[in-house]
Amino acid sequence: MTNTTLKKISEILGISISTVSRALKHHPDISVKTREKVIELARTLDYEPNANAVQLRTKNSKLLGLMVPTISNYFYETFIAAVEEDARKNGYAVMILQSGNDPLIESENLKLFRQNRVSGVFVCLSSNTKDMSSFEKMYELEIPVLFFDNVPQDSGVHKICLADEKSAQLAAELILQHPYQSILALFGNPALSITKKREAALKNAFQAHPHISLLIEHANSSEEAKLVCHEMLNKHLPDIIFCMSDEVLIGVLKTIQEKGLRYPDNIALLTISNGTIPRLFHPQITYIETSGEKLGKAAFAHMLNCMQTKTEPTELLVDAVLFNGGSL
Amino acid sequence: MTNTTLKKISEILGISISTVSRALKHHPDISVKTREKVIELARTLDYEPNANAVQLRTKNSKLLGLMVPTISNYFYETFIAAVEEDARKNGYAVMILQSGNDPLIESENLKLFRQNRVSGVFVCLSSNTKDMSSFEKMYELEIPVLFFDNVPQDSGVHKICLADEKSAQLAAELILQHPYQSILALFGNPALSITKKREAALKNAFQAHPHISLLIEHANSSEEAKLVCHEMLNKHLPDIIFCMSDEVLIGVLKTIQEKGLRYPDNIALLTISNGTIPRLFHPQITYIETSGEKLGKAAFAHMLNCMQTKTEPTELLVDAVLFNGGSL
DNA sequence: GCCATTTCCGCAAAGGTTTGCTGTGGAAAT
């Protein structure tokens, strides 16, 4: 069976294509009688507009691009799910691409977005991206780009982040409410904006408390975190371990379990997470919530804004809240 | 800045649009000299073909559709990641939609796929889908549909599954190698094809061992699994709990932890999983691996086949292997 | 130097929509 088109409808009804087109969009120029005839026939023929033709003509697609380093990640997946959901509700479809943290693929993906004429893209930068020039073309074509999570430092772009500073501050405050004297803080890839922000905020918060020992380490993956943690714990058992992310947390948890340590008895734990992992364990691990879902919803809302009216580039923040498990 | 088009290039070079088009695709009709001039200019002008125009003309898009109940799921996310990766390598982009297990949304999503002229779709059926008629239109339009994971029972469709029967058999064999006398087997939504298959296979395997007590329960979510598990354990402590999926496993683990039980000492655990969750714990939980990644890769390969040559509908299986943790 | 190829390129249509403009018929206004 071949597709039904405006042309086909127009031929059957003996009217022109333009009349059919207008009737279908309730254009006032078309009489009610004609309109109803058209709509009726369109329904029975199951007419579905050819998005390619529409987009070609209107230069305005109902397609959004979304790029993350990898889809299978505790945080991104909830972000993606949220964006997709809201997008769908607004008639948009989402094209999802992974960069694999490779700047080359990242720029190729941008090209794919352009070729498919997306009307906006969400980007979480690859951790290895130094050169932002591949994004220039997007700006030239006036395709809104909204960075999220790992964002560039430039101020002239749209970005939406978790309240990274605040969440680290929150963590610090929580720690300071307890008599912990030695802290091991594990962070992720130091190249990421979120790492920098969280680390700086945490350091800053302990500036006024020189008597507390704050040891900071980095790890680029769960495996690395596990190794680092093992190494650190062999030297000295801190009162509390603070994890910047789920990735780090996973490594730490493995170490702790392998060493037969019990939290909160032997050691306290605090992490930043969306909650999935921390809630798997018993006692649940106390975490500062960074919700991919909230971020996704906010991101989509902002994107809608950007697409409708030219908005000034801004940095939006999604708040962080504390979930009290039983790990400290 | 406006986009570069074939027309623009042709005007600058003073040649016709068709020549430019052919030159860009190395058509033998075009002289080397002209071709190089064109390609050179196209590069400096950063020409990017308008996918909409191309698709409109050729009726052959480089876009694939992928629908899952929800993206944020331990299994789907790896499947999606794998499909996306291979798709990208082959020049395809993937449009991802969620059904939220709502048949209505499912059929709307199919419509979206059609409108965007995808050249193939991967579908994991929503658990509530009874009526498959919304897929008819896809067949009529000759858009290949490849079902995965939760698939329809019809035999006339393309489907790709994990070796559900085999993985349950594997589980049964493993259990039988131990002296376990009472088994609690927890399954997911009984409406799902994977549930049915796994359950049938497990039951079947124990048919020949009537002296072993096999208790089967169902749960539609982690929370439900947790409740059911609590309830069951209060009545009687089995030697081993078998979990059909990560979802179930999560509930079971919570119960076990909350009850202060230790595995494998107090109770043994066995699950079917892609490994992410089982490896988080210590000892790691023994599981039959069902890799979303493998399934994704196989699915994409099959899709490529379907799109290139008309393939007969088949049911493909991706094998299951055992990962030995320390939970039994 | 003439005919037959070959080489290279352009014309034009097609794909499905959208939209500014034009045109028609009839009713209302004068």
Next chain:
DNA sequence: ATTTCCACAGCAAACCTTTGCGGAAATGGC
């Protein structure tokens, strides 16, 4: 009865690309 206006619908161009066909120039063979 003539003009004015409005409601309604069609024409045609445009969006950008692909491709069958035809044609001009250049090449080759004799």
